Amino acid sequence: MFDLYIKNAKTATEEPIEIGITNGKIVAIEKKLQVKDAKKTIDLNHQSYLSAGWIDGHTHCYEEMNLYYDSPDTIGYTKGVTSVIDAGSTGADNIAEFYSLASQAKTNVFALVNISKTGIVHQNELADLTNIQEKKVSEVIKNYPDFIVGIKARMSKTVIGDNGIRPLELAKLIQEKNQAIPLMVHVGSAPPDLKTILSIMDKGDVLTHCYNGKLNGILNETGQIHDFVWDAYQKGIRFDIGHGTDSFNFAVAEQAKREKLICHIVSTDIYHRNREDGPVYNFSTVIEKMLFLGYALSDIIPMVTTNPAKAFQLKSKGTLEIGYDADITIFDVENKEKTLVDSNGNTRKTTQVITPIYTIIGGNDYRVGVEEDGLLQEI
Ligand SMILES: [Zn+2]
Numbered sequence: 271m272f273d274l275y276i277k278n279a280k281t282a283t284e285e286p287i288e289i290g291i292t293n294g295k296i297v298a299i300e301k302k303l304q305v306k307d308a309k310k311t312i313d314l315n316h317q318s319y320l321s322a323g324w325i326d327g328h329t330h331c332y333e334e335m336n337l338y339y340d341s342p343d344t345i346g347y348t349k350g351v352t353s354v355i356d357a358g359s360t361g362a363d364n365i366a367e368f369y370s371l372a373s374q375a376k377t378n379v380f381a382l383v384n385i386s387k388t389g390i391v392h393q394n395e396l397a398d399l400t401n402i403q404e405k406k407v408s409e410v411i412k413n414y415p416d417f418i419v420g421i422k423a424r425m426s427k428t429v430i431g432d433n434g435i436r437p438l439e440l441a442k443l444i445q446e447k448n449q450a451i452p453l454m455v456h457v458g459s460a461p462p463d464l465k466t467i468l469s470i471m472d473k474g475d476v477l478t479h480c481y482n483g484k485l486n487g488i489l490n491e492t493g494q495i496h497d498f499v500w501d502a503y504q505k506g507i508r509f510d511i512g513h514g515t516d517s518f519n520f521a522v523a524e525q526a527k528r529e530k531l532i533c534h535i536v537s538t539d540i541y542h543r544n545r546e547d548g549p550v551y552n553f554s555t556v557i558e559k560m561l562f563l564g565y566a567l568s569d570i571i572p573m574v575t576t577n578p579a580k581a582f583q584l585k586s587k588g589t590l591e592i593g594y595d596a597d598i599t600i601f602d603v604e605n606k607e608k609t610l611v612d613s614n615g616n617t618r619k620t621t622q623v624i625t626p627i628y629t630i631i632g633g634n635d636y637r638v639g640v641e642e643d644g645l646l647q648e649i
Pocket of ligand 1: 357
């Protein structure tokens, strides 16, 4: 007997799908399951979509930080998101406290450890190279193997001070000493310029803020994608949206779509401020922007499930397969008008709105937007 039976759902390609869950794992998947009995059944009446649980690959969710912080559950299971990856809020000196708080969340929390031992307590965590201590980073990576899934280097003018490309070279050395652990690199205003950053990155490394609208972005003076960006893309560098307050521009994303430079990962770079005041708000709103751009739902779902799971080597997540963790997102796509805003205040009117209905994490189901334990879960 299943612990949980999800019936009459549909996939992103409009195929029928049903899933059986026992002991927190997916134990059965068919178009139609023959089920006599289940401890609990969720019947979606052929209305709602079901996908592997959404993984937000770029967030800031350690509540004790002073600049970029949020709570994992506020951006996670209450919004249809089953796993969040914190992108470098903490470093070797403070990631232990983050781990103990994060492990109390209902949402799965993973972290990229900042190569600066301080994390982001100031905007310029890489301006002082003594903050980058390979031994300290390697030690926490060893101590928290199921929590730390990569390292993070923020390579932009305000962060690096006068250090040029050196912090990224040190990040590559740290990566090398730790079995090629995944590396996420943030790009912003130069220096260093994007060309230099990409020339040091390798296949499998993740470039976040890929569709930003800054001068140091992926487009050249004539509005086309730089040749060196294509070289990096073809080399196998993974492109991640990392929307954020400052880093998603409609015109850049539209040009990338026209030229078919398609990002691998869709993520929010969410923290309390851009959640409350926009332009991020929540993961669904970022996904709606991809729908607006003309990507099919079936092309977007891997960008929020399989692709981030692969990039950060999350075992048994991101795929609907027997034996995988029972992390599932159930959502509706409704025809409604909504105005979407990018990081530069540009707007687009969409007619497709995504509403998460259930978040299922390790077989535990949460109804999004419904009262639980007396607490209203906001959508
Ligand atoms: Zn970030």
